[in-house]
Amino acid sequence: MSKYNAPAAVPVARNKPAMNEPVIRTEKLTRAYSMGENAITALREADLTVHAGEFVALMGASGSGKSTLLNLLGLLDHATSGEYFLEGKPVSSLRRDELADLRGRRIGFIFQNFNLLARLSAWENVALPLAYRQGEFKHQDQLDRAREALARVRLEHRVEHNPMELSGGERQRVAIARALVTQPAVILADEPTGNLDSNTGVEIMRLLKELNAEGRTIIMVTHDASVARNASRLYHMRDGMLKEDE
Amino acid sequence: MLGVVIGVASVIAMLALGNGARAAVDATFAGLGADQIQVGQRFTMQDGEFAPFGENLTYEEGLEMLDAIPLVKRVEMSASKTLKARFGRASIEITARGVTADALEGIIESGDIQPVGWAGDAAITAEDLIADGRFFTTDEILAGAPVCVLGYQTAFDLFSGDDPIGETIWIERTRCTVIGVAVELEYTDVTRRYQSNPNEALLMPISTMIQELYDEEPSVYTTAHVTDAGRIDEAKDQIAAYLREKHQIEQDADGNYLDDFDMTTRNDILGQQQEAARTFSLLLAAMASVSLIVGGIGIMNVMLVSVTERTREIGVRQAVGAKQRDIVYQFLLEAVFISASGGLAGIVVGILTIPLAAALNQGTALLLPGSIPLAFGVALVTGVLFGLYPALRAARLDPIEALRYE
Structure with a gap:
């Protein structure tokens, strides 16, 4: 039986780091690519600290390095130098599968293009991160948790639908439910409203703000100032340099 | 897929001829x-x-x-x-x-x-x-x-x-x-x-x-x-x-x-029968190997296309916590599913061709129940062998590249 009984609205409390330990802390995080003979530094000595419950927006033009930073924070990429502490633990020495495991447990992704799997139903998409934790969740467990997460994004009536049968806003809400289902330490949103019309975009931003109000830590990348205004803190990126707005 | 069908059918026919030759020898024993x-x-x-x-x-x-x-x-x-x-x-x-x-x-x-x-x-x-x-x-x-x-x-x-x-x-x-x-x-x-x-x-x-x-x-x-x-x-x-x-x-x-x-003597007849059966079985084994390799390459090709088409899906799965092993399993399973379908068809075709093979060999063919799981196993092994490379390729995709793939 499921040991999970907490309502989805409860603030993130599991695996709580030591007092005052930020969820995310980077020290001079740098990512350089070699393109032929030229080295391109996409991210230059970024220092970023995000505490639990914060809503941080990263703004910048395309090519400014904001996606590079988000990939590093999402454990999809290795830094060239510097260190990244996720919930106090350095990640630079972790191997590929350890990163995958940590990603599945502690990070929730929301993408611009939703990235739902077309052949899976809404709830199966939501339960996907649980399915990759071998043996931890039985089928019924996965379904229960996915239902709760879908209820939280007000899609309890779309549990068995396929992504193709859903509107853009509904698809993004399924994706948000997928990011919520594991109770992650941080939700990383990459242009979450970029593929939506403005009304739907506003709706999604309202949902993210609600989740933040419930205690979720959110880091969002956007180039849209009106979207970025929803965040409690704002960083600007330019030419790989990270700078916080006052 | 057709290769796997032919390959598995050949395996079935091969085993049946071998068993048939043995049974024919047994029958000859009764006479001598x-x-x-x-x-x-x-x-x-x-x-x-x-x-x-x-x-x-x-x-x-x-x-x-x-x-x-x-x-x-x-x-x-x-x-x-x-x-x-x-x-x-x-x-x-x-x-x-x-x-x-x-x-x-x-x-x-x-x-x-x-x-x-x-x-x-x-x-x-x-x-x-x-x-x-x-x-x-x-x-x-x-x-x-x-x-x-x-x-x-x-x-x-x-x-x-x-x-x-x-x-x-x-x-x-x-x-x-x-x-x-x-x-x-x-x-x-x-x-x-x-x-x-x-x-x-x-x-x-x-x-x-x-x-x-x-x-x-x-x-x-x-x-x-x-x-x-x-x-x-x-x-x-x-x-x-x-x-x-x-x-x-x-x-x-x-x-x-x-x-x-x-x-x-009985031993002389045994030797002759086995010689004939061995020659024909060898021919079938060669045919089975070639067919299975062709079929396997076909499966590999289908799987490589599938991996390419589903690059984004692989990226999503990696992002939500799929380890390399998980991706390998997923694609291996699909390859084995294809080869198993071919294998089942091959078993049916094989059973249907036994009389023909027996006629060509001027001997008897005998299908033992054990031959069917064996032939099916050959199909599964083909799926695993030829599905491994595409599956490994899928698992080794860089998640960032995969997520960005259009």
Whole structure:
């Protein structure tokens, strides 16, 4: 039986780091690519600290390095130098599968293009991160948790639908439910409203703000100032340099 | 996929032929006991014709063999010739057979023939084969008595239903008294029933036949029974030595005897059958391998396309926590699913082609239940082997690249 009984609205409390330990802390995080003979530094000595419950927006033009930073924070990429502490633990020495495991447990992704799997139903998409934790969740467990997460994004009536049968806003809400289902330490949103019309975009931003109000830590990348205004803190990126707005 | 179908079908046919050859050998065992050595005059190609070679193997030599070689406990001999038989106005052409005293036991041991409608497993005795009268005595055989035993059909053809026992018939220009009539017989092997009729028979003592119906001493077909089946090769050597001395067989430059006789034992037949089955199985194995490799490459190609088409999906799965192992499993499973479908189809096709393969091999094919899981296993292994590379390629995708893939 499921040991999970907490309502989805409860603030993130599991695996709580030591007092005052930020969820995310980077020290001079740098990512350089070699393109032929030229080295391109996409991210230059970024220092970023995000505490639990914060809503941080990263703004910048395309090519400014904001996606590079988000990939590093999402454990999809290795830094060239510097260190990244996720919930106090350095990640630079972790191997590929350890990163995958940590990603599945502690990070929730929301993408611009939703990235739902077309052949899976809404709830199966939501339960996907649980399915990759071998043996931890039985089928019924996965379904229960996915239902709760879908209820939280007000899609309890779309549990068995396929992504193709859903509107853009509904698809993004399924994706948000997928990011919520594991109770992650941080939700990383990459242009979450970029593929939506403005009304739907506003709706999604309202949902993210609600989740933040419930205690979720959110880091969002956007180039849209009106979207970025929803965040409690704002960083600007330019030419790989990270700078916080006052 | 088609490759896997053909490959698995070949595996099924291959196994069936192998098993069939083995079963055919087993069936041959029934005809040739473990204690028997068949000896006959050698036939060779001479001027484009298949003709007897060297000296005849005579009736006397067969009898002497029994005395001269202690390991031989019994010798059956027979000689056949097509002749005219006549009674009153009735006249037929028939293959008469000169036999020794234990001919009926030999027929029973061969297992080739049974009384019509004989019930399953019950043992047949010599008495069961005779409907009226009796069979030859040893004295009659040795003395060359002018007596004969008729097959069921032959008796009817000559006597039209009258009792033939005690009547005298003419065989060519020799008089012969009918002392027995056989029961109606049939071949145990159904397919042979269409080829010849065991009821068209006329048996005589072999000595009578040789004295009266041959112009010169014929070659006889001899079956020697040894006292100990375990020493059959020893007995074979002794028979060879005896006949080589009798026929003054010479050796060629390499020391091989230029024998004018051939000997066959159960082991010899086993060897020949296995040789034939092995050759055909090898052919099928080659076909199976080529088909499976072609099919495997097809699967690999399909899977590589699938991996490419689903690059984004792989990226998503990696982002939500799929480890390399998880991705490998996913794509391996799909490859195995394809090969398993092909395998199932192949098993059906294989079963359907068994009769054809058997006909080509001029042998029997036998499908054992164990062959099906084995063939299916071959399909699964093909799926795993050829699915591994695409699956590994999928698992090694960079999640960032994969997520960005359009």
